[in-house]
Amino acid sequence: GENVEQHPSTLSVQEGDSAVIKCTYSDSASNYFPWYKQELGKGPQLIIDIRSNVGEKKDQRIAVTLNKTAKHFSLHITETQPEDSAVYFCAAITLSGGYQKVTFGTGTKLQVIP
Amino acid sequence: EAQVTQNPRYLITVTGKKLTVTCSQNMNHEYMSWYRQDPGLGLRQIYYSMNVEVTDKGDVPEGYKVSRKEKRNFPLILESPSPNQTSLYFCASISTSGTDTQYFGPGTRLTVL
Numbered sequence: 741g742e743n744v745e746q747h748p749s750t751l752s753v754q755e756g757d758s759a760v761i762k763c764t765y766s767d768s769a770s771n772y773f774p775w776y777k778q779e780l781g782k783g784p785q786l787i788i789d790i791r792s793n794v795g796e797k798k799d800q801r802i803a804v805t806l807n808k809t810a811k812h813f814s815l816h817i818t819e820t821q822p823e824d825s826a827v828y829f830c831a832a833i834t835l836s837g838g839y840q841k842v843t844f845g846t847g848t849k850l851q852v853i854p
Numbered sequence: 855e856a857q858v859t860q861n862p863r864y865l866i867t868v869t870g871k872k873l874t875v876t877c878s879q880n881m882n883h884e885y886m887s888w889y890r891q892d893p894g895l896g897l898r899q900i901y902y903s904m905n906v907e908v909t910d911k912g913d914v915p916e917g918y919k920v921s922r923k924e925k926r927n928f929p930l931i932l933e934s935p936s937p938n939q940t941s942l943y944f945c946a947s948i949s950t951s952g953t954d955t956q957y958f959g960p961g962t963r964l965t966v967l
Contacts, residue, residue, distance in 0.1 A: 783858075783961055
C-alpha cells in the first residue's frame with residue numbers, strides 16, 4: 741500500500757519568511773496530491789492540490805511542486821502571516837475510475853511568529 | 855450551504871457499548887470516507903464508499919463497520935468499542951465531478967473508557 745512521509749513535523753518561521761513542507765510517497769500509481777490546512781478544533785480544509793501531469797501550481801502565496809520521478813511533492817508558503825499558523829497535511833491519492841484509498845502524511849505544525 | 859455534518863460531536867462511552875456516529879452531506883457527492891486522527895499519526899482512512907451500497911476498507915478498518923444505504927448518509931458503527939478506539943473521527947465527502955475536493959465534517963471526539 742501507499743506510504744506518505746511528511747517533514748518537518750514542526751516548523752517555526754518569522755512573519756514574512758517562507759515556509760516549505762515536504763512529502764514523499766511510495767506508490768507510483770498515486771496521481772493526485774492535495775494539501776490540507778487544519779486549524780484548532782476544525783476539520784482539514786483543502787488549500788491547494790496538484791495532479792501528476794503537472795509539475796507546479798500556484799495560488800497567491802501558496803504553491804505546490806511535484807517531482808514524479810523522485811516521488812516527492814512540496815508545499816511552499818511565501819510571505820507568511822500569523823493566520824497561516826496551523827497543522828498542514830499532505831495526501832497521496834489514486835484517482836482511477838473514482839477515488840480509491842487516501843493516504844495522509846503525519847502533519848506539520850506551522851507556527852508563524854509575529 | 856454545502857456542508858458535512860457529524861453527530862455527536864463529543865461522546866464518552868464504556869468498553870463494549872455499541873455506538874453509531876452519523877455523517878450526512880448535502881452536496882450529492884458519490885464518495886464518502888471516514889478517518890481517525892491520532893497524535894503523531896495524522897489521519898488514517900477507516901472505510902470509504904464510492905457510492906450507495908459500495909464500501910471498501912481503508913488502512914485501519916478493524917473494529918469498525920459502515921453502511922451506505924442512501925447517498926447522503928454514511929454512518930460509522932462501533933459494535934464493541936475498546937479504549938484503543940479513543941480518537942478524533944472525521945467524515946468527508948468528495949465531489950468526483952471535476953474538482954475532487956474533499957470536504958470534511960467538524961469531527962467527533964470519542965473517548966472509550
